[in-house]
Amino acid sequence: MTFLLAAFTQALHIALMLAVAPLVVGLQRWTEARLAGRTGPHPWQPWRDLARLARKQPALAENASPLFRTAPLACAAAMAVAAALVPSFTLGMAFAPLADLLVLAGVLAFGRVALALAALDAGTAPGGLAASRTASLACLAEPAMFLVILALGLLGGTTNLDLLIGQQHQGMLQPPAAAALAAASLLALALAGADAPGLTAEVSGGDLALIEFAEALRMLVWFDLIGALFLPLGMAEPGAGPLGWVAGVLAWAARLLVLVIGLTALRCTAGRRRLDRTPQLLGVALALGLLAALLVLASAVAA
Amino acid sequence: MNGPFLTLLAAVIAALMGLGVLGTLWPRRAREAVGFGTAGLAGLAALLALISLLLDDAPATLALPLGLPGAAFRLGLDPLAGFFAVLLFATGAATCAYAEATDSPTPHDPAAPAARIPGPGPLPVCLAGLGLAILAADSLARAVGLAIAGGAIWALSPPGRAGAAQLGVALLAAAAVIVAADAPPPAPLLAALLGPGALAGLVPLHAWLTPAHRAPAAAAALLSGAMVPVALYAILRMLFDPAGAAPPTWWGLPLMLLGAASVVAGGLDATRRANLDTALAAGTVRQTGLTAIGLGIALAARAADLPGVTAMALGAVLLLATLQAVCGTLLPLVAGAIRQGAGTRRLDRLGGLVHRMPIATTCLLASLFAVAALPPGAGFAAIWLLFQALLALPRAGALPFQLLLCALAAVLGLAAALASASLLRLVGTVCLGRPRTPRAAAADEPTRPARRPLLALAATVTVLGVFVGPFLRLLADAPIRALTGTGLGPRATLLGLAPGAESPGYAALPLASLLLLAVGLVLWLRRLRGVPGAAVSGPAWDDGFAAPPAWLPFGNPATQTAGAAFVPVSPWRAWPLLRRLGMLLRALVLPRQPDDSRSPPGLPPPPDLLGGPGVGDQPNLPRQPDRPTQPNPLHRPELLSQSNPQRQSDRPRHPSPSPRPSLLLPLGAPAVALILVAAFLALCAWAGAT
Numbered sequence: 003m004t005f006l007l008a009a010f011t012q013a014l015h016i017a018l019m020l021a022v023a024p025l026v027v028g029l030q031r032w033t034e035a036r037l038a039g040r041t042g043p044h045p046w047q048p049w050r051d052l053a054r055l056a057r058k059q060p061a062l063a064e065n066a067s068p069l070f071r072t073a074p075l076a077c078a079a080a081m082a083v084a085a086a087l088v089p090s091f092t093l094g095m096a097f098a099p100l101a102d103l104l105v106l107a108g109v110l111a112f113g114r115v116a117l118a119l120a121a122l123d124a125g126t127a128p129g130g131l132a133a134s135r136t137a138s139l140a141c142l143a144e145p146a147m148f149l150v151i152l153a154l155g156l157l158g159g160t161t162n163l164d165l166l167i168g169q170q171h172q173g174m175l176q177p178p179a180a181a182a183l184a185a186a187s188l189l190a191l192a193l194a195g196a197d198a199p200g201l202t203a204e205v206s207g208g209d210l211a212l213i214e215f216a217e218a219l220r221m222l223v224w225f226d227l228i229g230a231l232f233l234p235l236g237m238a239e240p241g242a243g244p245l246g247w248v249a250g251v252l253a254w255a256a257r258l259l260v261l262v263i264g265l266t267a268l269r270c271t272a273g274r275r276r277l278d279r280t281p282q283l284l285g286v287a288l289a290l291g292l293l294a295a296l297l298v299l300a301s302a303v304a305a
Numbered sequence: 306m307n308g309p310f311l312t313l314l315a316a317v318i319a320a321l322m323g324l325g326v327l328g329t330l331w332p333r334r335a336r337e338a339v340g341f342g343t344a345g346l347a348g349l350a351a352l353l354a355l356i357s358l359l360l361d362d363a364p365a366t367l368a369l370p371l372g373l374p375g376a377a378f379r380l381g382l383d384p385l386a387g388f389f390a391v392l393l394f395a396t397g398a399a400t401c402a403y404a405e406a407t408d409s410p411t412p413h414d415p416a417a418p419a420a421r422i423p424g425p426g427p428l429p430v431c432l433a434g435l436g437l438a439i440l441a442a443d444s445l446a447r448a449v450g451l452a453i454a455g456g457a458i459w460a461l462s463p464p465g466r467a468g469a470a471q472l473g474v475a476l477l478a479a480a481a482v483i484v485a486a487d488a489p490p491p492a493p494l495l496a497a498l499l500g501p502g503a504l505a506g507l508v509p510l511h512a513w514l515t516p517a518h519r520a521p522a523a524a525a526a527l528l529s530g531a532m533v534p535v536a537l538y539a540i541l542r543m544l545f546d547p548a549g550a551a552p553p554t555w556w557g558l559p560l561m562l563l564g565a566a567s568v569v570a571g572g573l574d575a576t577r578r579a580n581l582d583t584a585l586a587a588g589t590v591r592q593t594g595l596t597a598i599g600l601g602i603a604l605a606a607r608a609a610d611l612p613g614v615t616a617m618a619l620g621a622v623l624l625l626a627t628l629q630a631v632c633g634t635l636l637p638l639v640a641g642a643i644r645q646g647a648g649t650r651r652l653d654r655l656g657g658l659v660h661r662m663p664i665a666t667t668c669l670l671a672s673l674f675a676v677a678a679l680p681p682g683a684g685f686a687a688i689w690l691l692f693q694a695l696l697a698l699p700r701a702g703a704l705p706f707q708l709l710l711c712a713l714a715a716v717l718g719l720a721a722a723l724a725s726a727s728l729l730r731l732v733g734t735v736c737l738g739r740p741r742t743p744r745a746a747a748a749d750e751p752t753r754p755a756r757r758p759l760l761a762l763a764a765t766v767t768v769l770g771v772f773v774g775p776f777l778r779l780l781a782d783a784p785i786r787a788l789t790g791t792g793l794g795p796r797a798t799l800l801g802l803a804p805g806a807e808s809p810g811y812a813a814l815p816l817a818s819l820l821l822l823a824v825g826l827v828l829w830l831r832r833l834r835g836v837p838g839a840a841v842s843g844p845a846w847d848d849g850f851a852a853p854p855a856w857l858p859f860g861n862p863a864t865q866t867a868g869a870a871f872v873p874v875s876p877w878r879a880w881p882l883l884r885r886l887g888m889l890l891r892a893l894v895l896p897r898q899p900d901d902s903r904s905p906p907g908l909p910p911p912p913d914l915l916g917g918p919g920v921g922d923q924p925n926l927p928r929q930p931d932r933p934t935q936p937n938p939l940h941r942p943e944l945l946s947q948s949n950p951q952r953q954s955d956r957p958r959h960p961s962p963s964p965r966p967s968l969l970l971p972l973g974a975p976a977v978a979l980i981l982v983a984a985f986l987a988l989c990a991w992a993g994a995t
Contacts, residue, residue, distance in 0.1 A: 148718030
């Protein structure tokens, strides 16, 4: 029975994540437009775009290899798996034992590498630039991510996402300042990962639809990860019934709404960040992650 | 006690030696027989060692009728020796099969001129020597084995300093093995770092590895796929004495520090070198660094009496050694196949090989994916194990030790990123994109018999990634138990790895199935919707630029990346403050020139330390026309604007109107450094007090 419930919540979670991902992108664009005084596209627009793209016949570059068609599939699959692992409205889903933070980081990296390989395949300048840029930014982002995971692991004694969120839910991740620093670091990583122009320059049709869907999922995974790890209010406990799930879904929607609109507002008011400032954002993420780990260690020494 | 497996393995080693003599005496007539015989014997030896490892045979010893008077060589077979014997002979069999299939020289291969094709002798001799080094029960026999193997690889290498350096390092390792045998405690650590450590490519003595990889494919494969794991085995034997007391905690520190340095140096080199084989050699240095980090963690955890953590770290070490054996064999062989098929090893002359060499591309991708820490590859499992061991280690030391662990966590992240950058760069420039030369556009796959060992190794490493739990449980558990007394136990299961009993971990098999399932679902949905016509093919969009002229048949070479900038060119851009600190330190370290007596003391403008227009303001400052041409090193503009060449070119056009005074200027550079050091010490004291 418990397993059936866990499987059901897992299926519901996956369906919700897949349905909501493009909506989150639409909501971001809509908020951005509204804040700039424009009407903006309807939040459903990304879904319409995806449907339109999926109907189109893909056009390939002349020297595209079989890898060019495989990479979008691999990227979308990786992002779907990542989305299945990050809890949204309830804890204790069927895949909870798989949801390791390092595995999540690895799966996100897998999707990124697959996309960059596809970008290199056509042999054009924008693709090559974007791929090398992705690789070199990852050299700054991955250490920061590992430091954040170290801080969280030291806080909770595990790197399993589900257990960590459960502990945070019960207020056991002490000191809160370290968790806040880790959250800020993750936020900087999410923002820095958001811009990768040129990676999809040669992709079209259904492949482009897959990649855009994967990108939307990636954004949602980041939002969900930060929200669930550091603000798990209203999240249903493993044994909760349908009532708890409904409350969890509502809390999740509220959390996403706050995060998406808040971040978009921040971005609009702070002005557009120049692309060559991304390393500095990653440097900030790294420093925050290091501080979080040091804080945990220092507080453990004090205790 | 005498075991049948040990006797058989000793017989195989003797037979390999005999084949070596045969191949040296009649290099032409015996070539085929020696080639097949070596591959068959190596396969047989691998099978024997595997069976003895699986049966968990009791440790056996055997005295040889050889050796110094009064001190006959002794052989021994315990689980650790069995594990490394499996690695050595299995990958050695693949190398022999490949060498046997490709030993006819091609006239176009510039790296192996037809005049110098080594005879078939050295290959079995090298395998026999390494087998002796693994099975040796005394240090003298191990040293002799290492020396024989070094000599055999030297005979396989092209004449020159690279091969001689390789032989020298092998002899150094042999000497270190002998020295460390009966020396007082800290000596084995030093000997392990400088002897077998150098042979494995650990940082201070890693420079010889790159030129030594420019040998024929089989020699390079033996060097990185057989010699390096055996060197790791020698380190394990020198540092872990199951009978003796655990060494103190600080023994782990040099290993961790040198490992981290190797990871950074090797990883950066692997994403910068201009040739395929040298980039792969640098990757070996990176992997050795990871292994050294694992060894350091294992030593520190053993000293702190954390047997579970020791077992996890040793599991990572054995996994990394396996990876090095399989990928370290496969990658040089693929590089050799590409060099033979496409005529060059330079990245800027290859490209687009996926169309002409799909099998070589698949093998390159599979092996680089396995070492890049991407799930579900084996390299990810190793990094995962190292990280979990790291996470459990802070209990073992005080705050400074814990700070080192934080740095190691960041280094693990960097290793993962550098490995995937290396994957992207090598596969992207060699196999994907447009061909860069006509020769690359007409590349040829390796012959059918040569493909088999390549594909077998690629399949092995892929399966290893998915079934990493069963692999560690079946093969690595017994060696770890023999070394430290505690095995992996519940940390390695059928599904994957876990940091402890009853706790969730990295489930490799379910994760791989989920990924496959997701791919299948997308394909199924696509079918369900109906395919919108087959894909059409046309010229690349390329941001709408016009097609290249007809006299550039492969397009404009300037528009395709040849592997530059896959790592941050100037990582300090992420931390501008740190960059300025670095400039400050460099300025402090450089000797100060005697100043002109006419310039008043303290007046020379120091560099702008906190931003602002930088050194560009020099022209505005009063300057004596007869000033000697040697400026104060503090003012060297190229020093300060190194990371931003743009600024230098901008300078004459936009002289800044007035130098912005910096906050820290009145204090002077040494005072700033002193303040920083004091602040750091205060921070440490505060942390220690609270």
